[in-house]
Amino acid sequence: TTGYDFRAIEAAWPSFWAEQQVYAPVDDGSRERRYVLDMFPYPSGDLHMGHAEAFAMGDVVARYWRQRGYDVLHPIGWDSFGLPAENAAIKRDAHPAEWTYANIATQKASFQRYAISADWSREIHTSDPEYYRWTQWLFLQFHRKGLAYRKNSPVNWCPKDQTVLANEQVVNGACERCHTPVTKKALNQWYFKITDYADRLLEDMSALEGHWPERVLAMQRNWIGRSEGAHVRFAIEGAGEGGTDREVTVFTTRPDTLYGATFFVVAADAELAGEIVAPEHAEELAAYREQVKALSDIERQATDRQKTGVFLGRHAVNPLNGEKLPVWAADYVLADYGTGAIMAVPAHDQRDLDFARTFGLPVRAVLDTGEEDPAATGTATTGEGTLINSGELSGLEKTEAIERAIGLVEAAGTGNRQVNFRLRDWLLSRQRFWGAPIPIVHCPACGEVPVPEEQLPVRLPDDLRGEQLAPKGRSPLAAAEDWVNVACPACGGPAQRDTDTMDTFVDSSWYYLRFASPNDENAAFDLEETRKWLPVDQYVGGVEHAILHLLYSRFFTKVLFDLGLVDFTEPFKALLNQGQVLNGGRAMSKSLGNGVDLGEQLDRFGVDAVRLTMVFASPPEDDVDWADVSPQGSQKFLARAWRLAQDVACAPGTDPAAGDVSVRRAAHRAVDDAAQLLDAAKFNVVIAKTMELVNVIRKAIDSGCGPADPAVREAVEAVAVLLSLVAPYTAEDMWHALGHEGSVVVAGWPEVDPQLLVDDTVTAVVQIKGKVRDRLEVPADIGEDDLRELALGSETIRRQLGDAEIRKVIVRAPKLVNIVA
Numbered sequence: 001t002t003g004y005d006f007r008a009i010e011a012a013w014p015s016f017w018a019e020q021q022v023y024a025p026v027d028d029g030s031r032e033r034r035y036v037l038d039m040f041p042y043p044s045g046d047l048h049m050g051h052a053e054a055f056a057m058g059d060v061v062a063r064y065w066r067q068r069g070y071d072v073l074h075p076i077g078w079d080s081f082g083l084p085a086e087n088a089a090i091k092r093d094a095h096p097a098e099w100t101y102a103n104i105a106t107q108k109a110s111f112q113r114y115a116i117s118a119d120w121s122r123e124i125h126t127s128d129p130e131y132y133r134w135t136q137w138l139f140l141q142f143h144r145k146g147l148a149y150r151k152n153s154p155v156n157w158c159p160k161d162q163t164v165l166a167n168e169q170v171v172n173g174a175c176e177r178c179h180t181p182v183t184k185k186a187l188n189q190w191y192f193k194i195t196d197y198a199d200r201l202l203e204d205m206s207a208l209e210g211h212w213p214e215r216v217l218a219m220q221r222n223w224i225g226r227s228e229g230a231h232v233r234f235a236i237e238g239a240g241e242g243g244t245d246r247e248v249t250v251f252t253t254r255p256d257t258l259y260g261a262t263f264f265v266v267a268a269d270a271e272l273a274g275e276i277v278a279p280e281h282a283e284e285l286a287a288y289r290e291q292v293k294a295l296s297d298i299e300r301q302a303t304d305r306q307k308t309g310v311f312l313g314r315h316a317v318n319p320l321n322g323e324k325l326p327v328w329a330a331d332y333v334l335a336d337y338g339t340g341a342i343m344a345v346p347a348h349d350q351r352d353l354d355f356a357r358t359f360g361l362p363v364r365a366v367l368d369t370g371e372e373d374p375a376a377t378g379t380a381t382t383g384e385g386t387l388i389n390s391g392e393l394s395g396l397e398k399t400e401a402i403e404r405a406i407g408l409v410e411a412a413g414t415g416n417r418q419v420n421f422r423l424r425d426w427l428l429s430r431q432r433f434w435g436a437p438i439p440i441v442h443c444p445a446c447g448e449v450p451v452p453e454e455q456l457p458v459r460l461p462d463d464l465r466g467e468q469l470a471p472k473g474r475s476p477l478a479a480a481e482d483w484v485n486v487a488c489p490a491c492g493g494p495a496q497r498d499t500d501t502m503d504t505f506v507d508s509s510w511y512y513l514r515f516a517s518p519n520d521e522n523a524a525f526d527l528e529e530t531r532k533w534l535p536v537d538q539y540v541g542g543v544e545h546a547i548l549h550l551l552y553s554r555f556f557t558k559v560l561f562d563l564g565l566v567d568f569t570e571p572f573k574a575l576l577n578q579g580q581v582l583n584g585g586r587a588m589s590k591s592l593g594n595g596v597d598l599g600e601q602l603d604r605f606g607v608d609a610v611r612l613t614m615v616f617a618s619p620p621e622d623d624v625d626w627a628d629v630s631p632q633g634s635q636k637f638l639a640r641a642w643r644l645a646q647d648v649a650c651a652p653g654t655d656p657a658a659g660d661v662s663v664r665r666a667a668h669r670a671v672d673d674a675a676q677l678l679d680a681a682k683f684n685v686v687i688a689k690t691m692e693l694v695n696v697i698r699k700a701i702d703s704g705c706g707p708a709d710p711a712v713r714e715a716v717e718a719v720a721v722l723l724s725l726v727a728p729y730t731a732e733d734m735w736h737a738l739g740h741e742g743s744v745v746v747a748g749w750p751e752v753d754p755q756l757l758v759d760d761t762v763t764a765v766v767q768i769k770g771k772v773r774d775r776l777e778v779p780a781d782i783g784e785d786d787l788r789e790l791a792l793g794s795e796t797i798r799r800q801l802g803d804a805e806i807r808k809v810i811v812r813a814p815k816l817v818n819i820v821a
């Protein structure tokens, strides 16, 4: 790496970039705008290898688009509310803000060293009152629309964090953050009505097809979980008031199997179970419910678990055939899916069959699928087939029977076609301190009263710290009496603030809009500014956000569209999921002791070498194994590229057209390939192409046309621009060594001469017995075999030869073929 001193280079350029304001959009309407966004970081400590990868990828896009002449918005900010800050504050007897803003200062310095081409003038913090004021304002708009509501229901409870969790935050039955098994707790909680948007969230995905990773779309589709079927109403005998019947609706995707229903199940924890149970079975149900409480939804639905349940002493009447089915309560039926009650068809549903076999309930096949009898095998039959034992449905194919059954119940007034979604409303309240307070006052006289907009923000008290923030099962805000007790905004009487704070996913559901007008004091975001910049053209972030953040943001955007606050319905046009950085094939972790410290890597190899390594290691969506890569190699390559610029520096440039044509071809080809590869997000291949070009130039300088050739200068300039996407310091240094005054950041993408992309060709002559019969355009470097094949395959030649026997073919590539027939 002779002469290449990355430390000196890193020291040389930051002030120049700051002076030139190269990363701020021009914003004068003279150019097409593009918005590139990396999922904003959580200020958990210092920058780590994961950030280094993700932000290197997003920066390639931002820097590339700038070179292509777009006006690029590439902002950055902080997702700065959340539990880690609060836990740290409890431990250190501090206020969460102290920890948070100290971390931000550290990380920001690292981001700047890492030379992310972000416009820092638009920096935002979700924990600033200037920001969360608008989070609260948005909550109030949702509330006004009936899209934010409170209900009492069993919710996911993390016993360690002592707070509720959204369904999306429960992973395999455990808290996604601390992995503690999640339990259920009945609580009065705030929800956003995302279920109202289930259909649109699903339908609008068609516009994302091809621009978002397919697996993310699949995960969202699955999470939304649209099922087509029917609601069918059963009468539960004697379960109504005064011994009358009570109607209970089930959701089924298989109304064709109505004749195969042999029992009826309600979710043990649904209120319904308690309401319909016969008095003599009530005690048994209560005991069973205690047992169910401790289980997670995942455990409850695990297929390998022994089925449990209790008979409720009631019977449900099948509306199609009048048959009486015993009613059970069981935990494999979930209270919050469908209607919380099912008709059980053990012959064709494995869960029902397992239950039937456990409790000796009858099994009746109603679809002949050609498979073996489920009652005998213990395996439910789920294939296609023809209906049997099913009255008027018998003889129909499954899909016809589904339609007919829906028709029958609809005609009888005992049911209807129904689409059901797995998606639940978004539980947004948290019993923790470090979040945006919910701007509602509870008044004994007026009920739920929104805090008037002009009183926003409802600020967090700043005198709570340390132990006072420790989780106690209710929000720490509840203990701040001065803060809690307020006059009711409606009647002026004594009232109390809502003491919960919002899920931090609320903060991140709209931050991409705030970047359009980050300092607006009169609005969450400015409609005109969002029109200019949004939707985001390229979003970059980890696949761990496939459901939570991305689904919530899509929901927010649709609500804001309906409120007339934005005029688009999808926030992110294109999404790139970068891979993870591994070490030795495993994710880096404390327990494995395989963590790699980013700062140390930067000190050793330099920023550019680390960035280049990240990008070169693999396609952006693949993982990078740090044990397999070579930052040293990257550094050597950068030194090699850098030396080219030093060699050319002393040779003043003239018209490149006068230069060596093979060097020119190589450069133009590389630039053209790079553009296509960048558009296809194959960043790693762009580096490979740049390396090839560097080799070509080095040869030309040392043993070809020499450093003074204008084609060499042109090619080295191309290298500097290509490198500016990944190695900003080195590229800037090269650019100035080449005699430029401005920044390489805005040098502009080199213009490609299409004529230089055409491969060299020559005309080959094909003779038959010495007479010229055809001429072929062939590559100048064609081999003998290829040329022979081309000649013999030519239409003209085949016609001329007819049936004549070929005795000999003489080939002199690339110019001559002589056929002796």
Ligand code: ANZ
Pocket: 227, 251, 252, 253, 254, 257, 267, 332, 333, 334, 335, 336, 337, 338, 339, 340, 341, 342, 343, 344, 345, 347, 348, 349, 420
């Ligand atoms: C009768 C039936 C027969 C069913 C059959 C399936 C197969 P998806 O596709 O996920 O929407 N179900 C309904 N509500 C439920 C709940 N709360 N907890 C557990 N299971 C529930 O599944 C819909 C099917 O799951 C419904 O159709 C119902 O069982 C069951 F051969 O009804 B089916």
Ligand code: ZN
Pocket: 443, 444, 445, 446, 447, 449, 488, 489, 490, 491, 492, 493, 495
């Ligand atoms: Zn009041």
